[in-house]
Amino acid sequence: MFRVPFRFSFRPASRCALALAAVLCCGSAHALDPSLSIAQLHHDAWTSKDGMPGDVWEMTQDTGGFMWFATPSGLYRFDGVRFERIHALGGTPLLSNAVATVRAFPDGALWIGYRFAGISVYRDGRLRHYTTADGIDPEGVGSI
Numbered sequence: 001m002f003r004v005p006f007r008f009s010f011r012p013a014s015r016c017a018l019a020l021a022a023v024l025c026c027g028s029a030h031a032l033d034p035s036l037s038i039a040q041l042h043h044d045a046w047t048s049k050d051g052m053p054g055d056v057w058e059m060t061q062d063t064g065g066f067m068w069f070a071t072p073s074g075l076y077r078f079d080g081v082r083f084e085r086i087h088a089l090g091g092t093p094l095l096s097n098a099v100a101t102v103r104a105f106p107d108g109a110l111w112i113g114y115r116f117a118g119i120s121v122y123r124d125g126r127l128r129h130y131t132t133a134d135g136i137d138p139e140g141v142g143s144i
Contacts, residue, residue: 046078046083050082050083051082051083051084052078052083053069053071053073053074053076053083053085054071054073055071055072055073056069056070056071057070057071057072057099057100057101058070058100058101058102058103058143059102060102060103060104060110061104062104062108062110063104063106063108065079065080066078066079067080068102068104068110069083069102070099070100070101070102070112070113071099072097072098072099072115073085073097074086074087074094074097074099075094075099075102075112088127089110089120089122089127090122090125090126090127091127092126092127092129094112094114094120094127095114095117095118095120095129095131096114096115096116096117098114098115098116098117098140099112099113099114099115100113100114100115100140100141100142101113101141101142101143101144102144103144107123108123108124109121109122109123110122110123111144113140113141113142113143113144114140114141115140115141116138116139116140117131117140118130118131118132118134118136118141119136119141119144
């Protein structure tokens with residue numbers, strides 16, 4: 001049996017000092033925007049009653065702050081208040097409703113992968129499709 005050769009004994013004041021030292025030695029990490037006051041913070045939970053798609057396969061956030069959701073029933077965009085099902089981008093229809101993956105990139109491009117129809121990229125207000133004719137796997141795109 002392992003025995004500790006000595007025993008630590010901390011008084012309440014020592015415990016507080018130790019905790020304060022540990023906090024001060026740690027770097028800062030912000031999960032929220034530190035410029036916001038507590039009165040500006042608000043949390044909601046969205047459900048299907050609010051338009052939230054039910055079976056989300058993947059999600060991403062673009063440089064404009066929109067959240068995008070890939071679902072078997074289509075592509076959805078969330079602006080922080082409401083969900084909108086997207087049928088077309090830049091006036092061009094999506095290839096399929098079965099959106100398997102979606103990924104936003106820092107350059108502003110939004111890539112959309114379909115379960116059985118190829119891949120599309122939305123950039124600068126235009127949607128371009130890539131299909132089996134461009135060498136995309138006919139089984140679909142699982143991730144980007």
